[in-house]
Amino acid sequence: MGISAIRNLVLLASVTYTCTARPQYRRDNNGHLQILDMDYSGYKAGDEPDASLDFAALQDGCFGAIRNGDNCVDTKPNDSRVQANPENSNDNVMEIQMRAGTYGAEQKHAGSQFYSSQLEELPGLLAATLEYEVYFPKDFEWTLGGKLPGMHGGSRKCSGGYFAQGDDCFSTRLMWRADGDAEAYMYIPMALQTEDLCSKCSGYPSGTKCKDISHCSLNRGAFSFNAGKWNKIKQQIWLNEAGSSDGWFGLYHDNNKVMVEDITYRSSDKVPLSGLYFSSFFGGDGEKYAPAHDQTLNFRGIKLTAGIV
Numbered sequence: 001m002g003i004s005a006i007r008n009l010v011l012l013a014s015v016t017y018t019c020t021a022r023p024q025y026r027r028d029n030n031g032h033l034q035i036l037d038m039d040y041s042g043y044k045a046g047d048e049p050d051a052s053l054d055f056a057a058l059q060d061g062c063f064g065a066i067r068n069g070d071n072c073v074d075t076k077p078n079d080s081r082v083q084a085n086p087e088n089s090n091d092n093v094m095e096i097q098m099r100a101g102t103y104g105a106e107q108k109h110a111g112s113q114f115y116s117s118q119l120e121e122l123p124g125l126l127a128a129t130l131e132y133e134v135y136f137p138k139d140f141e142w143t144l145g146g147k148l149p150g151m152h153g154g155s156r157k158c159s160g161g162y163f164a165q166g167d168d169c170f171s172t173r174l175m176w177r178a179d180g181d182a183e184a185y186m187y188i189p190m191a192l193q194t195e196d197l198c199s200k201c202s203g204y205p206s207g208t209k210c211k212d213i214s215h216c217s218l219n220r221g222a223f224s225f226n227a228g229k230w231n232k233i234k235q236q237i238w239l240n241e242a243g244s245s246d247g248w249f250g251l252y253h254d255n256n257k258v259m260v261e262d263i264t265y266r267s268s269d270k271v272p273l274s275g276l277y278f279s280s281f282f283g284g285d286g287e288k289y290a291p292a293h294d295q296t297l298n299f300r301g302i303k304l305t306a307g308i309v
Helices: 003-014 052-056
Strands: 033-038 080-085 088-096 111-115 127-135 145-148 148-154 169-175 182-187 216-218 230-237 247-252 256-262 274-280 295-306
Touching: 033 052, 033 182, 052 274, 080 295, 088 111, 088 274, 111 145, 127 148, 148 230, 169 230, 169 274, 182 247, 274 295
Parallel strands: none
Antiparallel strands: 033 295, 080 088, 088 295, 111 274, 127 230, 127 295, 145 169, 145 274, 148 169, 148 274, 169 182, 182 216, 230 247, 247 256
């Protein structure tokens, strides 16, 4: 471990935080500060979970969810419900409902999305880990793909084809693709990445330069999601220091390391690690992404931790 990494670990260990809003922060058994550790035992099947109470969800960028007891956006009403675990009826999980023919973030009943920003309350934080489990039903229609949760930093611009500049934002969602293929769906300042990294971004003609790419479908097919069972995801971010290229991204599926890449997330320390970017809908842009029948995804065990776990 290098001197910079050791210094960052010392900085993380020294961070203390007091929070009066739900959820309460605590340290896990290894001393890591746990920002989120969500289960749905406090809800009944059929309840509409409140993303503000459960995740401190922001109003900005929220749709298809309940926040502070009401729809985030009236024109995109809630698509999240608490339901029984499809493998164990004694447990509750969060179900996201997506209607037939829907795709993208602009249609109603297409899915759910929200951001949290708790990590911004930890000044100087350089590392975070997001964990969750996602369940695709056995008859799930993969189509050409759809979005899954990740993390984000800075402003909430990094989606929809936006070109990150290095002093504004980044996001690290995942996507499922045709037949369950998986990828990291990265909105990062592409002009600051190596050409080697950009060569691993699917969907662009051979020889496309980093500066001409808005986002990266990174390492598509590095693993596959399994239908009819829970898929365990762990995503790690080590944020580069401004002016340095010492950042990286790690991804695990069912406890197997499937991806580790050097990433430059920012050029300015004005861009912090912010929090959870919960996103679940089909698309992509276009009807070719839309399912022919109503679909659901289930989520459980959503954890956000300051530091690398």
